[in-house]
Amino acid sequence: MSDPIAPLPRPRPYHVGHVRETLLDRAGETLRDEGLAQLNLRSLSRKTGVALGSVYHHFESKGDLLAALAVRGFQQLKAELSEVLSQDGGAKLRACIGRYFVFARREPGLYALMFDAQVSRFEAVQAERAAVFQLFEDVITLTPVPPERLQIERLGRRTSGRIVLV
16 A cells, blocks of 8 residues: 655756756856866766766766857857847957957856867867857958958867957
8 A cells, every 4th residue: 555645756956858958057157166177977966956867868978068068158159249240340340359358258267168179079069169260250251351460370170260460
């Protein structure tokens, strides 16, 4: 005979359909507030209330988690850069460069992670980084900057591009 008064299930601190996003949100907070050294799958499980097995279902390793954070960082950066694309000419280029540096200063841990050599090996990270720098190249191509003032250095597939105004 079963107990007529069964304990109620514990409420989850996250929505079941949004586990990955919940994990990434908390991982981003940990990266920002405590640093990369404090970020691991076990502590992420504890901080979010998500079972460790579920964490591993979404991220096979810490590297996968870090790559997903970097991808998210590039997507955030691209969204912020896209907000200024309606401006004209040189103002657009200056605004994009300004937004880029504001992002780097506001999120130094995430920015460093986005260009980390180990994390940069993930194809998804490479694709998102390429999309951000393609946006810059498009803005530069459409901006009337005298060629003698603009130099674009390509440092290879696995490293970031660099834009230098001389």
